[in-house]
Amino acid sequence: MLHLETGSGGLLEHRLLNELLPELDGFAEVQVLDEIRHDGAAFPIHSLSAGSKDPQAPLLLLTGGVHGLERIGSHVILAFFQHLARMALWSESIHHLLSQIRIAALPVINPVGMSLRRRSNGAGVDLMRNAPVESHGSAWRLWSGQTITPRLPWFRGQPEAMEKESSLLCDFVRRERQGRSFTLALDLHSGFGSKDSLWYPYSHRLSPPANLAEYSALARLLDKSPLLSIYDFEPQTRHYQISGDLWDLLLLEAEASGDEQRFLPLTLELGSWLWLRKHPSSILSSEGPFNPLIRHRYERILRRHGVLLLLLAEACASHRRWLPAEGQRATYQSEARNRWYGP
Ligand SMILES: [Zn+2]
Numbered sequence: 503m504l505h506l507e508t509g510s511g512g513l514l515e516h517r518l519l520n521e522l523l524p525e526l527d528g529f530a531e532v533q534v535l536d537e538i539r540h541d542g543a544a545f546p547i548h549s550l551s552a553g554s555k556d557p558q559a560p561l562l563l564l565t566g567g568v569h570g571l572e573r574i575g576s577h578v579i580l581a582f583f584q585h586l587a588r589m590a591l592w593s594e595s596i597h598h599l600l601s602q603i604r605i606a607a608l609p610v611i612n613p614v615g616m617s618l619r620r621r622s623n624g625a626g627v628d629l630m631r632n633a634p635v636e637s638h639g640s641a642w643r644l645w646s647g648q649t650i651t652p653r654l655p656w657f658r659g660q661p662e663a664m665e666k667e668s669s670l671l672c673d674f675v676r677r678e679r680q681g682r683s684f685t686l687a688l689d690l691h692s693g694f695g696s697k698d699s700l701w702y703p704y705s706h707r708l709s710p711p712a713n714l715a716e717y718s719a720l721a722r723l724l725d726k727s728p729l730l731s732i733y734d735f736e737p738q739t740r741h742y743q744i745s746g747d748l749w750d751l752l753l754l755e756a757e758a759s760g761d762e763q764r765f766l767p768l769t770l771e772l773g774s775w776l777w778l779r780k781h782p783s784s785i786l787s788s789e790g791p792f793n794p795l796i797r798h799r800y801e802r803i804l805r806r807h808g809v810l811l812l813l814l815a816e817a818c819a820s821h822r823r824w825l826p827a828e829g830q831r832a833t834y835q836s837e838a839r840n841r842w843y844g845p
Pocket residue numbers: 568569572691692
């Protein structure tokens with residue numbers, strides 16, 4: 503069982519991945535995409551992938567650990583691969599699912615930040631403020647991304663020359679989704695609010711993305727499931743507007759090439775205020791506000807969001823059954839506008 507406990511001997515998440523390797527053998531491909539050097543040490547960035555080798559197969563793409571303090575998302579991804587590998591030993595339906603889709607993941611994008619126990623990467627850059635996308639408002643707010651100093655949080659670095667971790671993530675997404683019939687991406691974060699939220703782009707502007715109808719259809723799937731109606735499905739700008747969001751960049755690129763209806767990136771923001779209320783002493787730890795430190799709660803989080811990942815995998819496999827047909831898009835769009843943007 504994975505667990506968020508500290509120890510010596512390298513990054514915990516890398517040790518967990520190493521321990522998983524025997525189980526993943528023959529089920530998933532694990533590669534070192536590149537490494538990040540910091541203070542004389544090398545930190546690998548791993549990719550995991552499993553499922554269909556058909557280059558057009560729909561893709562579920564999972565990313566975690568963009569913010570180094572938010573470790574729980576990486577654990578949810580590793581637990582999901584462990585679950586699938588164990589299910590694949592006996593389950594026909596898992597084999598069938600994986601014959602229809604590809605699942606690819608970058609479980610730890612910011613290993614240096616994780617190792618240093620801080621949000622930013624080794625250079626002090628907040629990777630989720632690092633893309634060359636400018637907010638249409640709120641520029642005066644520090645958390646929207648600042649270019650003053652890496653000593654303060656939310657430092658954007660140089661968006662025109664993105665950090666290596668940001669470029670690796672974006673290139674991975676571009677490469678993996680190229681030629682695919684459909685891609686659902688989920689970037690796992692934690693720490694904001696008392697509810698678990700699913701945010702869709704954009705975060706740099708208030709107006710909706712061109713694939714609003716598709717997001718509306720996906721929200722319907724979740725709303726209709728009694729197991730998954732726990733999530734607040736919303737545009738990210740309901741909470742804050744920022745510059746430099748990597749997913750905004752990738753979705754803008756998809757819009758520019760006219761294939762945004764086949765690309766739905768989401769951010770899962772695990773609300774930690776509930777965990778903190780039940781265990782207020784967690785706030786004394788630097789990681790407490792972002793991760794469940796009590797074992798039974800940690801295990802509950804892995805189970806809870808594993809259900810979401812399974813639904814998203816099914817949604818990829820069956821995307822033709824729920825995505826709106828061309829003639830239905832206007833209806834879905836107006837439903838979404840009423841729900842999220844007012845009449
Ligand atoms: Zn985050």
